[in-house]
Amino acid sequence: MMNQTYVFQTEVVESKQWIDRITLHNIRGVPITPPPYRDRPKTEGALLLEVETNDGVIGYATSGYAHHAAIHLMTEWVAPRILEAKADPFRTDYIASLFDRHTWERALGRMFTIVLSMVDIACWDIKGKTLGKPVHHLLGGARDRVPVYVTHGAAYEGAPPYSREELAAEAKFLADKGVTHLKNTVGRQQFPDPVDDYHRMAAMRDAVGPDVQLSMDGNLRMNLAQAMKLCQMCEELGISFIEEPIHYNDPRNLHHLRMKTTIPVAAAENEKFSTLQILQADAVDFLQPNVNNDGGYTAAMRNAAIARAFNVPLSHGNGNGPHNIALHAGLQHGGLVEYHFHKWMAYNAMFKSVPQPENGWLTVSQEPGLGLEPKDGLIEEFAVRD
Numbered sequence: 001m002m003n004q005t006y007v008f009q010t011e012v013v014e015s016k017q018w019i020d021r022i023t024l025h026n027i028r029g030v031p032i033t034p035p036p037y038r039d040r041p042k043t044e045g046a047l048l049l050e051v052e053t054n055d056g057v058i059g060y061a062t063s064g065y066a067h068h069a070a071i072h073l074m075t076e077w078v079a080p081r082i083l084e085a086k087a088d089p090f091r092t093d094y095i096a097s098l099f100d101r102h103t104w105e106r107a108l109g110r111m112f113t114i115v116l117s118m119v120d121i122a123c124w125d126i127k128g129k130t131l132g133k134p135v136h137h138l139l140g141g142a143r144d145r146v147p148v149y150v151t152h153g154a155a156y157e158g159a160p161p162y163s164r165e166e167l168a169a170e171a172k173f174l175a176d177k178g179v180t181h182l183k184n185t186v187g188r189q190q191f192p193d194p195v196d197d198y199h200r201m202a203a204m205r206d207a208v209g210p211d212v213q214l215s216m217d218g219n220l221r222m223n224l225a226q227a228m229k230l231c232q233m234c235e236e237l238g239i240s241f242i243e244e245p246i247h248y249n250d251p252r253n254l255h256h257l258r259m260k261t262t263i264p265v266a267a268a269e270n271e272k273f274s275t276l277q278i279l280q281a282d283a284v285d286f287l288q289p290n291v292n293n294d295g296g297y298t299a300a301m302r303n304a305a306i307a308r309a310f311n312v313p314l315s316h317g318n319g320n321g322p323h324n325i326a327l328h329a330g331l332q333h334g335g336l337v338e339y340h341f342h343k344w345m346a347y348n349a350m351f352k353s354v355p356q357p358e359n360g361w362l363t364v365s366q367e368p369g370l371g372l373e374p375k376d377g378l379i380e381e382f383a384v385r386d
Contacts, residue, residue, distance in 0.1 A: 045346075047064075051089065092120050116295060117294065136327075179360075186216045194230035215240045215242070286335065297326065326370060353372075
């Protein structure tokens with residue numbers, strides 16, 4: 001039988017849908033519910049991005065980083081380039097490639113990634129709305145509800161740090177409201193004090209009893225010896241995980257910590273090392289991709305695929321929980337979503353409908369896209385006008 005060669009001719013077809021408008025709003029001064037027993041913060045803000053297609057579909061995204069550099073990057077560089085290319089919102093890797101190798105990406109670092117994250121999130125919102133599907137179904141649709149924990153006890157706007165007594169009282173208040181998993185910051189002092197942090201966590205445990213899960217967030221603030229001492233002291237408290245305890249998420253030190261404690265270790269929300277390096281070092285029990293900081297859903301899916309290859313589940317350590325729900329509901333190895341109290345209240349204040357924690361779970365929106373639509377009049381009333 002003679003070999004036959006088949007030649008397939010491809011036709012370049014211009015996209016029928018393209019990005020026609022990108023508008024960034026600097027939202028400020030939105031009234032929010034303050035934490036229990038405290039009177040601040042009373043207001044919150046965010047960057048709210050609108051991406052509109054030529055056929056009138058609008059995708060939304062937010063970022064809590066309202067730095068002037070992010071605003072400048074979006075309005076003066078990223079948005080004009082995307083608009084000039086008439087980019088198809090379904091081609092999210094193509095959009096990222098517009099800025100690859102020909103830019104200052106590496107020099108700009110995290111701020112540039114945050115800006116592209118907003119664009120990617122808005123594009124996925126457009127995909128869902130165009131197809132009539134919720135985003136978590138487009139990502140895999142593994143489940144329609146996800147577990148949630150609430151981070152609390154953070155002082156803002158110059159308020160004094162929480163005392164042990166305040167922390168315990170707030171923890172009990174939230175537990176009595178049905179919160180089943182709480183997280184608090186450790187290593188927050190100028191010079192981290194594991195003994196003081198242990199007593200703070202112990203006060204919370206005494207207040208909420210044995211049935212409420214407790215976790216700790218180190219925010220990259222401790223050296224190996226400090227983190228090791230804290231974990232060994234807190235093991236008796238039944239801590240569910242410790243998040244990013246080590247400076248710079250150093251894979252080697254994270255691995256050493258894991259080998260010396262029974263408390264599971266989570267990292268990669270604020271990674272300085274790559275996902276691959278962290279997993280190759282056997283440094284974490286949970287990987288924490290964050291769609292708002294790390295390149296949107298498109299980049300998070302790549303990181304999640306690497307984690308799946310290493311049989312490491314995902315967890316989440318960022319207060320932008322309502323945007324991260326879709327990732328963890330979409331993927332089979334998705335996991336916990338964080339609701340940071342003041343950001344949770346900010347989402348409630350800015351969006352028409354936000355999934356709310358109920359007995360430790362979040363029910364995912366079944367609306368096309370992300371189901372996060374700004375409240376009527378929000379932009380007109382609270383956007384800062386240059």
